[in-house]
Amino acid sequence: MKEIHKKIRLINKILKTLIKDSFQYPHRLVIDTFTVIARCGVLLVLYWFVFKLNNGIINGTTFVFTAWSIFFYFSFSTLRLHEVSKWMMDDVRTGNIEMLFSKPISYLFYRMWWQIGMGLYSFFIVTILATIVLIFIVGLPQTMMIGIFIPTFVLTFVCAIILTLFLYSIVGLLAFWIEDINPVFWIVDKAVMILGGSYLPIALFPVFMYKIALYSPFGASKFITHTVYDSWQVDWYKLVGIQLLWIILLGLIVYFMFKKAQKKVSVNGG
Amino acid sequence: MMKELYFALYAIKKNIQSSAELRTSFLMNIIGMAINNTAFIFLWVFFIKSVGVIGGWQPADIIALQGFTAVCFGIIYSVGGGIEKLADYTASGAFDRFMLSPKNLLIRIATSALRVSAIGDVIFGVICLGIYAFIIHASIYQVLLILLAVIISTIVFLAAVIVIYSMSFYFVDASSVTYGLFQLFFTPAMFHGGAFQGIIRFIFTFFIPSLLIGTLPVEIVRDVSLSKLLLASVLAIFWFMISIKIFNRSVKKYESSNFMTFGN
Numbered sequence: 337m338k339e340i341h342k343k344i345r346l347i348n349k350i351l352k353t354l355i356k357d358s359f360q361y362p363h364r365l366v367i368d369t370f371t372v373i374a375r376c377g378v379l380l381v382l383y384w385f386v387f388k389l390n391n392g393i394i395n396g397t398t399f400v401f402t403a404w405s406i407f408f409y410f411s412f413s414t415l416r417l418h419e420v421s422k423w424m425m426d427d428v429r430t431g432n433i434e435m436l437f438s439k440p441i442s443y444l445f446y447r448m449w450w451q452i453g454m455g456l457y458s459f460f461i462v463t464i465l466a467t468i469v470l471i472f473i474v475g476l477p478q479t480m481m482i483g484i485f486i487p488t489f490v491l492t493f494v495c496a497i498i499l500t501l502f503l504y505s506i507v508g509l510l511a512f513w514i515e516d517i518n519p520v521f522w523i524v525d526k527a528v529m530i531l532g533g534s535y536l537p538i539a540l541f542p543v544f545m546y547k548i549a550l551y552s553p554f555g556a557s558k559f560i561t562h563t564v565y566d567s568w569q570v571d572w573y574k575l576v577g578i579q580l581l582w583i584i585l586l587g588l589i590v591y592f593m594f595k596k597a598q599k600k601v602s603v604n605g606g
Numbered sequence: 607m608m609k610e611l612y613f614a615l616y617a618i619k620k621n622i623q624s625s626a627e628l629r630t631s632f633l634m635n636i637i638g639m640a641i642n643n644t645a646f647i648f649l650w651v652f653f654i655k656s657v658g659v660i661g662g663w664q665p666a667d668i669i670a671l672q673g674f675t676a677v678c679f680g681i682i683y684s685v686g687g688g689i690e691k692l693a694d695y696t697a698s699g700a701f702d703r704f705m706l707s708p709k710n711l712l713i714r715i716a717t718s719a720l721r722v723s724a725i726g727d728v729i730f731g732v733i734c735l736g737i738y739a740f741i742i743h744a745s746i747y748q749v750l751l752i753l754l755a756v757i758i759s760t761i762v763f764l765a766a767v768i769v770i771y772s773m774s775f776y777f778v779d780a781s782s783v784t785y786g787l788f789q790l791f792f793t794p795a796m797f798h799g800g801a802f803q804g805i806i807r808f809i810f811t812f813f814i815p816s817l818l819i820g821t822l823p824v825e826i827v828r829d830v831s832l833s834k835l836l837l838a839s840v841l842a843i844f845w846f847m848i849s850i851k852i853f854n855r856s857v858k859k860y861e862s863s864n865f866m867t868f869g870n
């Protein structure tokens with residue numbers, strides 16, 4: 337019980353500190369707003385044109401569903417959870433890892449909550465503003481107005497956060513073995529980008545690609561993009577189940593990699 | 607002028623030699639980036655398969671689009687990777703040493719660093735353009751147009767990054783602002799060119815020159831369009847001249863933060 341209280345206090349402290357920090361540096365909000373406009377905004381305008389050319393329907397889906405699906409992807413991206421691997425690589429490269437290991441807290445626990453705290457402020461502001469804009473411009477699809485939507489969305493969102501953190505932590509932990517994890521990071525990041533439904537929403541995926549997205553951790557980490565479609569009402573428990581399976585599997589990999597990494601680390605002093 | 611160029615070549619050579627010291631990392635970065643870039647080709651080819659042909663754009667045109675954007679990005683960031691560090695230089699005060707250098711300021715900054723992965727971009731881009739030329743059975747005339755279009759897109763890309771990173775002089779911690787502006791410029795450049803129509807096409811050609819580095823070059827080569835070539839050339843020269851003016855004006859805003867540093 338005491339341990340849990342200690343952890344909650346630590347989480348509280350990390351989040352509070354980072355949110356205060358975000359208030360001090362409002363330009364970080366600018367970067368996220370620009371990124372969402374550049375990627376999501378422009379993309380939605382293009383899709384609007386493409387749907388118009390196809391008489392409003394492509395692959396049995398309409399622009400409203402596509403717009404919300406793409407928006408969920410980019411909104412989730414403002415949390416910048418993927419940067420956890422870069423922070424880990426920096427810790428190893430700079431020797432900061434020595435200092436963090438010597439503290440009476442779990443390094444992984446601290447790094448993951450730190451990453452959540454880093455993007456939380458931008459995520460809330462950008463998401464709220466963009467949601468309002470999107471409701472006014474494209475409206476809400478029927479599937480987002482039924483009772484099951486919000487609880488299942490929250491559930492898959494939480495699973496997506498955990499899964500993303502585990503996925504990128506594995507990449508980050510590779511820094512203990514290889515000097516530069518960037519090439520691995522790029523490949524994993526692009527796999528998530530393609531299979532997560534970023535530029536090409538999942539409704540437009542070819543069948544084989546949809547299957548890969550469904551059963552790989554890359555696609556599973558972005559299942560929030562599935563929530564807007566009709567199929568979500570029937571398949572949500574299956575998709576959340578897949579996410580949970582990947583969380584357990586990747587969680588175990590992270591655990592064992594970290595155990596190995598702790599033995600591998602060599603402190604050179606300085 | 608020749609002295610400046612010799613200096614630039616010498617600095618680039620030293621940057622490459624220095625990066626190549628970490629051989630495994632150097633090669634992994636180059637190969638990793640080349641693999642990474644193929645993601646966009648997959649994406650837009652699947653897009654065409656699902657949505658159909660838009661604006662006359664075929665899968666081969668997507669390969670060319672990624673080729674042009676990768677080549678211009680790669681050339682500028684491999685020979686002039688220092689330009690993206692401008693925000694850090696100004697924030698840390700490290701910019702002082704560039705001001706004191708007797709060399710051309712812009713060349714000195716640009717050649718101060720190298721992004722190794724950008725070499726992977728160049729390789730990827732050249733391969734893409736080669737594949738494109740092969741698929742469309744390019745005539746000699748079209749091959750020449752590809753070369754000309756690469757030059758034009760590289761000039762536009764250079765001009766855009768100069769303008770974007772010149773903003774470093776106007777903000778206290780400008781790295782996030784310049785990153786955001788760069789995203790606004792570069793991300794649409796990699797989107798399916800045929801989907802840019804009407805007002806959006808106008809904005810991303812004349813106000814934000816994203817389409818000048820990928821979409822327009824593809825259309826120049828595909829349609830053998832001299833009018834588009836002329837438009838792109840004029841805009842490239844215009845953007846380059848404007849960028850130099852903006853840079854020179856922005857430098858005057860710099861205030862040293864008294865950070866003493868020597869060497870690199």
